[in-house]
Amino acid sequence: MRPRFAGAWTLQQRKPVNDQHCAILIVEDDEKLQDMVRTILSRQATSIDVASDGEEAIEKLASGRYDIVILDLMLPKKNGLIVAEAVAALADKPRLIVLSVISRYLSDRFPAGTLVLQKPFEIDKLAETVRGICAELKTSSAG
Helix, strand or coil: CCCCCHHHHHHHHCCCCCCCCCEEEEECCCHHHHHHHHHHHCCCCCEEEEECCHHHHHHHHHHCCCCEEEEECCCCCCCHHHHHHHHHHCCCCCEEEEEECCHHHHHHHCCCCCEEEECCCCHHHHHHHHHHHHHHHHHHHHC
């Protein structure tokens, strides 16, 4: 009998097709959107972690190293702006992608270099953006 949640474990262990190292943290409280984003990005990443609220995201940022953080703004416990501040305070800053309906009204509150995708967003656009960042990271680490 297969263990429950075997699919999530497999996604975290799968190596990306192009062998790029790219660790991603998805911060999203909507479980369906979490699963969809994780599934779509699993081929671009060597690891994908998920946080369902701002507090959990800040804990994961403090204990792990991520190349990309995909962040919703409307989160329980601590909102996305607080998480964005935590990202900006890191010595080794990951690239930040914000997904939100209200992000256009708050763009001046994001760290420099933040990419913003308005909800609803095209999942292909997110995958293309992540693929580009991972390729850029591979290029910069090889040279």
